Amino acid sequence: MRKIKELGEFGLIHKLSSQINFRASDSILGIGDDCAAYPVKSGKFEVISTDALVEDIHFKLSTIKPETLGRKALSVSLSDIAAMGGTPKRIMVTLGIPKKISVSFLEKLYSGFNEICNHFKVELCGGDTVSSPKCFFINVAVIGEAKRIFSRKGAKPGDLVFVTGTLGDSSLGLKLLAKNKTRGKDHKFLTTKHMDPTPRVKEAEILGRSKIDITSMIDISDGLVQDLHHICESSNVGAQIYEDRLPLSPELIRTCKRSSIPPLPLVLNGGEDYELLFTLPADGVKNLIRQFLKAKVLVTQIGKILKPGGISMKMKNGTLKVLPESEGFNHF
Known part of the structure; x- marks a missing residue:
């Protein structure tokens, strides 16, 4: 089994991103460039959010499988888009990876990502991988579309x-x-x-x-x-x-x-x-x-x-x- 150090950053990115098989039909650029690119539809709002999950704060590696962690990391971010009345379209994932994390763990994590992407028709279009001195963390940025925006402000007496x-x-x-x-x-x-x-x-x-x-x-x-x-x-x-x-x-x-x-x-x-x-x-x-x-x-x-x-x-x-x-x- 190859180690992360042997693969290198870009080899790891290629290995993991190849597991994600949903691609939005209107994407211009996805993983592999400096930015993702896509057209913006008229008559709709873009809604954007980001969320982080940090080891020993949001999850313990001893109690959750990597596939499950992958699904949860994306699901909690998609929930923010839902809270605004939006439909999630694209996500970007940043991983902070300590030495204890194996390639096999990351492959299983991305298997969880892939399940959510396919189920909700969301494209994983980029992100970043960095080394982390101690804990493993996942940061997810999600972009969605909405015809109407629902916010926390607007409730009235009698509602x-x-x-x-x-x-x-x-x-x-x-x-x-x-x-x-x-x-x-x-x-x-x-x-x-x-x-x-x-x-x-x-x-x-x-x-x-x-x-x-x-x-x-x-x-x-x-x-x-x-x-x-x-x-x-x-x-x-x-x-x-x-x-x-x-x-x-x-x-x-x-x-x-x-x-x-x-x-x-x-x-x-x-x-x-x-x-x-x-x-x-x-x-x-x-x-x-x-x-x-x-x-x-x-x-x-x-x-x-x-x-x-x-x-x-x-x-x-x-x-x-x-x-x-x-x-x-x-x-x-």
């Missing part, structure tokens, strides 16, 4: 708060991985939700194509409460959510019950759900529900937007609980 999918699964999956408890179908479902999330590109496209007045949107990466705070701060509003409407998976409910784990902290502050959290006026709800039912994807109203005054949760017993911002994930 309703919706979320796709279920909440807390990823956080509980991480907890199981940390305790090395991955037995049975429920555990596998939860750990997969953490290690191999699905970006809600399909759901974002439904919203983008519709005539529904989406007043604000964000993806839930740092936790429901913290990301709802981002919307409230940007829009200068408050919010109230309802405990009995928070969508929980059967797998989470069963696992929490068996292990005596309180589910609410996972659901409110766990993070890395990568679901879409968005607001809209009440007169758009029927259209929203109709389109999501037709697409067979889950969406749930979990609250409402209020005048400025923070975020609270109406508990099942009818009392109100103030939800502070700082309980979600924060790098620093």
Whole structure:
């Protein structure tokens, strides 16, 4: 087996890039030049984002396969494009590679990249490889297109708060991985939700194509409460959510019950759900529900937007609980 040093930077780039087989039909230049080049379509916005995953901060090499890591690295970046109502089109990947990383590991990592690129029809069109003194890291830049832009700013008092999918699964999956408890179908479902999330590109496209007045949107990466705070701060509003409407998976409910784990902290502050959290006026709800039912994807109203005054949760017993911002994930 050849070592990275034997291949050299450009030999490694050629070896890895040859594994990526999706190429956008409108690409002018892809991997192999100083820049990628493609035409810009009139009547659409370009949306651009970048995200980094760092060893021992976002993942542990001892608990995740390189193929899975490759899929997750791209998926979390595609989720940012979805959060803006966009469709991802191109990505660029930078790798920081320490000596402990093998060529075989990188080939498997790129196999994961290739799966996501093919599934979402996204072209990996360039990037960079650098040596790293200790930890392995991945930086992904993603470019997408959108007919309409959904941002965090725009929610108004009276709007309703919706979320796709279920909440807390990823956080509980991480907890199981940390305790090395991955037995049975429920555990596998939860750990997969953490290690191999699905970006809600399909759901974002439904919203983008519709005539529904989406007043604000964000993806839930740092936790429901913290990301709802981002919307409230940007829009200068408050919010109230309802405990009995928070969508929980059967797998989470069963696992929490068996292990005596309180589910609410996972659901409110766990993070890395990568679901879409968005607001809209009440007169758009029927259209929203109709389109999501037709697409067979889950969406749930979990609250409402209020005048400025923070975020609270109406508990099942009818009392109100103030939800502070700082309980979600924060790098620093």
